[in-house]
Every structure is written in structure tokens, then in C-alpha cells.
Amino acid sequence: MRNIKILLASLLLSVTATAQTPTDKLTLATQLVEMLGYGARFESYGRQCRTFEGSQFDPNKLVLDNPSTFKPITPHSKSWSEIVTLYKAYQENICATYLPESVNGMIAGDLAQKLTIADLKAAIAFYSSNPGKRLNFAIAMADEALMRQIESKLSDSTATAELLQDLQAIYAKYDQNPD
DSSP: OOHHHHHHHHHHHHHHHEEEEEEEHHHHEEEEEHHHOOOHHHHHHHHHHHHHHHSOHHHHOOOOOOOOTTTOOOTTTHHHHHHHHHHHHHHHHHHGGGGGHHHHHHHHHHHHOOOHHHHHHHHHHHHHHHHHHHHHHHEEEHHHHHHHHHTGGGGGHHHHHHHHHHHHHHHHHHSSSOO
């Protein structure tokens, strides 16, 4: 009987340890992601992204650069506020990607699924070392360069295609009832 109790206790501890492993992995993955500074990196991009006036999201700037951008609708038209609202929603959609909690959560969850606890511990140890810190700094600089390229290509995104489709709906409404 005593052996059965020991066996049951061992099985219970084994099941409990196995059930805790994903949480432990997620904790380690979160620690690694925070150590690497992904959230902070993307927060700086997010701040830039959320600046509306004078940005690629600002229809007033777009109209200054190209007066026919919005066809017959101008900043003086009654429909102009719809254009501004649409661009602000577009900006919010694009910039939500850069929120630190979104970035950290997504990357940590992915790492926890793909790496073992030993892998995560080894990575934390490496990135705590001087070569790891230098590598992380170099990666951060490369990320910044990449983000500058991505920003220049925003017009090629699916979100931009959706924006243009929504603009067409405003244009059609305007054509039926000009301001």
C-alpha cells in the first residue's frame, strides 16, 4: 500500500511539473525578450508611427504634396472630416503592431513554443555576456535600418489597399452629393 502511495505521489508531482513547464518556458521566454529590448525598440517606432500631423497618415500633408490626392474633395469640403477620420483609423491599425506588450507577448509566446527550457536558459546566459550584449546592440541597429525601409514601403501594404478602397467609397458618396 505504501508503494502505491509513493507511486501516486510521484505521478502527481510529475503531472504537476509537466503542467507548469509551459508557464516556466513562457516566463523564461518573456525574460529573454525583455532582456533583448524588443518592446522598447518597437515603442520608439510606435511613438514615431502615432505622430499624425505631418506624417504619411496626415491627409493635410498629402494634399499639400499632391493637391489631387483626394480628387475633388479638399480640406474645405464637408467630407474632409471623413477623410481625416479614415486616415486616423488606418494609422491606429498600423501602429498597434508597435505596442510593447503586443511585441513582447507575441515574441515570447513564439519562443516558448519553439525552444526548450535549456535553450532559453542558454540564450539568457549568452545575452547576459558581453559578446551577447554587443550582438544585441548590433541587431538593434540593423532593426532600425529595416524599420526605415519598411516605413518607406507602407504604400505597398494590404492596409493601404483597404484604405484606398474606403476612399473610393467616400469619393462615390461625394460624386452623388458634392459639398
